[in-house]
Amino acid sequence: MAAGPDGVAGATRLERAFREEWGAVVATLARRLGDLQAAEDAAAEAFAAAAAAWARDGVPPNPGGWLTVTAWRKAVDAYRAGGAQTASVDPQLLGQVTAAPAADLEEQAMTGTLGDDRLGLIFACCHPALAEEVRVALTLRFVAGLTTREIAAAFVVPEATLAQRLVRAKRKIRESGIKFGVPPQHRLAERLRSVRAVVYLVFNEGFASGGDGELIRRDLCEEAIWLGRLLGRLFPEDGETAGLLALMLLHQSRAAARVSADGRPVPLAEQDRSLWDAALVSEGVAVLDRALTRHGPGPYQLQAAIAALHGQAGSFESTDWAQIALLYGALARLDPSPVVEVNRAVAVGMADGGLAGLAVLVPVVAAGTLDQYGPLHAAHGFLLEKAGYPERARGAWARAAEFAGNAALRDELLRRHGDPL
Amino acid sequence: MKYALLIYSQTTAEEYAGILAATRQAADTAHGPWVDYTRAAREAGVLAGAEQLTHSETATSVRVSNGGQVITDGPFMETKEHLLGFYLVDVEDLDAALDWAQRMPAHPGQTVEVRAALSGLPWQRALTE
Numbered sequence: 001m002a003a004g005p006d007g008v009a010g011a012t013r014l015e016r017a018f019r020e021e022w023g024a025v026v027a028t029l030a031r032r033l034g035d036l037q038a039a040e041d042a043a044a045e046a047f048a049a050a051a052a053a054w055a056r057d058g059v060p061p062n063p064g065g066w067l068t069v070t071a072w073r074k075a076v077d078a079y080r081a082g083g084a085q086t087a088s089v090d091p092q093l094l095g096q097v098t099a100a101p102a103a104d105l106e107e108q109a110m111t112g113t114l115g116d117d118r119l120g121l122i123f124a125c126c127h128p129a130l131a132e133e134v135r136v137a138l139t140l141r142f143v144a145g146l147t148t149r150e151i152a153a154a155f156v157v158p159e160a161t162l163a164q165r166l167v168r169a170k171r172k173i174r175e176s177g178i179k180f181g182v183p184p185q186h187r188l189a190e191r192l193r194s195v196r197a198v199v200y201l202v203f204n205e206g207f208a209s210g211g212d213g214e215l216i217r218r219d220l221c222e223e224a225i226w227l228g229r230l231l232g233r234l235f236p237e238d239g240e241t242a243g244l245l246a247l248m249l250l251h252q253s254r255a256a257a258r259v260s261a262d263g264r265p266v267p268l269a270e271q272d273r274s275l276w277d278a279a280l281v282s283e284g285v286a287v288l289d290r291a292l293t294r295h296g297p298g299p300y301q302l303q304a305a306i307a308a309l310h311g312q313a314g315s316f317e318s319t320d321w322a323q324i325a326l327l328y329g330a331l332a333r334l335d336p337s338p339v340v341e342v343n344r345a346v347a348v349g350m351a352d353g354g355l356a357g358l359a360v361l362v363p364v365v366a367a368g369t370l371d372q373y374g375p376l377h378a379a380h381g382f383l384l385e386k387a388g389y390p391e392r393a394r395g396a397w398a399r400a401a402e403f404a405g406n407a408a409l410r411d412e413l414l415r416r417h418g419d420p421l
Numbered sequence: 422m423k424y425a426l427l428i429y430s431q432t433t434a435e436e437y438a439g440i441l442a443a444t445r446q447a448a449d450t451a452h453g454p455w456v457d458y459t460r461a462a463r464e465a466g467v468l469a470g471a472e473q474l475t476h477s478e479t480a481t482s483v484r485v486s487n488g489g490q491v492i493t494d495g496p497f498m499e500t501k502e503h504l505l506g507f508y509l510v511d512v513e514d515l516d517a518a519l520d521w522a523q524r525m526p527a528h529p530g531q532t533v534e535v536r537a538a539l540s541g542l543p544w545q546r547a548l549t550e
Contacts, residue, residue, distance in 0.1 A: 129515060176537045177422045179514040187516060 018047065019145030023230075025067050026142050027117035029075055030124070031180040036142065036170040038075055046071035118143060119234045120181040122227075126195040127178050134169045135198045136205075137162060143230075144223050154220050155205065192235070196244050196300065199227045203248050221252055232287070242291035243301030249284035250307035253277040264412045269316040281311040302331045321351035338364045342379050354387030374403035381417065394418065423469055423511050423538035424518035429502040430531045434478040437505070454526030462510060462521060470509035477503040502532065509538075 022043060029039035046067050060066045125138035137155075140146045148166065152159040172178070183191045206220030228245035235241045257275035260266050288304045297305065306327045313319035328344035341364045349357020361383055370376040381396035397417035404410035432440065447453070462468040477496040484491045510521050515537070522533045
């Protein structure tokens, strides 16, 4: 990507602007062509043309419009050129594209009145007829504008594998008739749930990483927040969409404090709260407050409310644990899961003591379904210690280390609680 | 856009024979979930065809190889799930096709596979000439 005149920051801004436009251009073309591959090809050509033309003539007053119109012309050229010989081109579509007067599109694009087609693109990329990991890859590629190489690096898969997955997904969208548009009313709730899940999956993929040398993975958090903001703008009335954004902002606010200078993970209790990003906390709280006044809170809003209580607490001890325990209880009723019970047990333990927390946790431990879930054993160790059983806690900590999600966390658990071997 | 809604079931040939016998003997043939479903699809103007098949155990396969053609007893592939019937619907997009698939009064254990049909292929001109 071309560097801006004001150096690195300019390049980053330009790159971000390019990527915002990328999603919008791909979306507009995909809706009109019904084909993501053709839209991608045309958009790529238009962006290459822009890099050359804008360097020579300067950036046009309406860059988005310029890119959209140029991409549309490239698509028409491609269909005209390939139509006669290429077997893969649907003759019906060919007729449609080459005959369709681009005048309406050009006028709307140039006057800045082009509707936002990105919503339709997001819904297509997150269609439940596609496998979940495919939804994630499509969304990052076409809505967020990451390159195939970047996505492959972030999810630690070979680039060729990811590229192949994207090719298959684009074919499935085209051939199975997945529409680029907002789904009908009776499917909207289900489809929006799928979109939110994809965005949160992207965020968690970045958030769960940590440690050094994983910069690209941590960038996923930024991508997810960007998608969350976009979704919030496109769906301003949806409480859970706002709840998701608030949750991500509040988690992200602690990013700098979660890892020590030498790359070790720092538990919430010991984080230097002065490192928390106050702007992100207040933005997250504000987004959540607006959401909560609108609708009955769903799982994302409840989790955001919990994160907000942490974000506003002066210290681990002075956190409103009783309220957090209640919120986890509400979450468990909406979305029952043993993982939620683990978190509730810790909150109850902080509010009412280690034994009260163990009373919640022991059934989860006994059920055995989370045997390989590290945080369960960490919670067990924590509550056993708090209840005055340090000897018994040692076994739980050993299991927490055994099932730690990454090497940095495992090393840290072993450092703190002793290597059982 | 045309979609085939393919109905797969784990019903064995014996069970299927029993179900079919009971269906044919049913007193009220003007109603019932499948009658209602078919009528609804027809009245919505989306129904392009529908068939119920004999059990795959009764299938005969013509296998073509370089050596010639061989007729064998049985389906192309022995599986636990059998294709027992299909509806062909002509609708706007996948979401609409999924709507009709989900409206089917299928039983637990049955699977409805939704497959889009291709259009604009050269051989298809012969269908309507």
